[in-house]
Amino acid sequence: MDGKLRELLDISENDFDVVVRITREEDIAIARQMAKQLAQELGFSLADVTKVATAVSELARNIYRYAQTGKIMIRKRLEESGGPTIQVVAADRGPGIESVDRVLARGYTTHERSLGIGLPGVRRLMDFCEIASKVGTGTVVRVEKRRRKF
Amino acid sequence: MAFKDRVVPTIRIGDALLVPIQIDLDDKTVERLQTQLLEEIQEHRVRAVILDVRMVEVIDSYISYTLSETAAMAHLMGCRTVICGIQPPVALTLAQMGIELQGFLVARDLEHAMGLVY
Numbered sequence: 001m002d003g004k005l006r007e008l009l010d011i012s013e014n015d016f017d018v019v020v021r022i023t024r025e026e027d028i029a030i031a032r033q034m035a036k037q038l039a040q041e042l043g044f045s046l047a048d049v050t051k052v053a054t055a056v057s058e059l060a061r062n063i064y065r066y067a068q069t070g071k072i073m074i075r076k077r078l079e080e081s082g083g084p085t086i087q088v089v090a091a092d093r094g095p096g097i098e099s100v101d102r103v104l105a106r107g108y109t110t111h112e113r114s115l116g117i118g119l120p121g122v123r124r125l126m127d128f129c130e131i132a133s134k135v136g137t138g139t140v141v142r143v144e145k146r147r148r149k150f
Numbered sequence: 151m152a153f154k155d156r157v158v159p160t161i162r163i164g165d166a167l168l169v170p171i172q173i174d175l176d177d178k179t180v181e182r183l184q185t186q187l188l189e190e191i192q193e194h195r196v197r198a199v200i201l202d203v204r205m206v207e208v209i210d211s212y213i214s215y216t217l218s219e220t221a222a223m224a225h226l227m228g229c230r231t232v233i234c235g236i237q238p239p240v241a242l243t244l245a246q247m248g249i250e251l252q253g254f255l256v257a258r259d260l261e262h263a264m265g266l267v268y
Contacts, residue, residue, distance in 0.1 A: 121247030
């Protein structure tokens with residue numbers, strides 16, 4: 001887990017189409033907007049564009065809420081075997097998560113204005129979701145969604 | 151309430167307050183909207199608030215949390231809250247995340263919402 005976190009924290013920003021730094025509350029809406037735009041460019045359905053934008057909104061809010069600063073990196077992948085894919089990495093060097101299993105269970109939260117449905121929701125909305133975190137080092141969430149064929 | 155303090159312009163129809171949300175809801179906006187609605191409920195003594203979210207493209211967990219909280223507060227002030235016009239992709243996303251929008255009456259559209267109020 002430690003190696004994985006380090007590897008993900010060190011991912012180069014240059015490999016991504018868009019990098020949104022999260023430092024203010026307004027950046028949550030900016031990250032959401034960028035995700036929406038990239039999903040649209042990939043030809044995602046309106047339903048899937050909304051799911052991706054909502055997932056990114058949750059990830060950006062978690063950064064702002066728990067780590068104060070961090071970044072959302074988004075890229076389009078056209079050559080993936082499963083079809084065009086949007087990949088999002090949410091990285092911060094904040095306090096880290098004590099138990100990843102616990103935050104993925106519905107209803108767990110350490111915040112007073114939350115129902116604890118953000119991260120479990122993200123996992124349901126996306127096709128792939130991976131979380132690497134260590135207390136005192138930071139947290140990286142990597143998610144993906146493929147374009148559906150109609 | 152001074153016009154400049156309003157995040158969303160509202161329309162009074164009889165005993166109801168119609169709130170057509172036509173802006174992108176970010177965290178600060180939805181918090182300010184909560185304050186605005188509570189003040190307007192008190193000021194106008196309306197018995198129902200109708201939130202029209204037809205133009206809202208993303209409702210995530212915090213936005214839904216704050217809207218549900220607003221409905222609960224309105225309820226304590228003797229006022230019902232109806233939400234209408236949730237778009238299909240938003241409904242799909244909320245359902246998949248398991249968000250229930252507690253505390254609201256849910257209507258298909260404005261006409262249905264008015265029917266629920268009167």
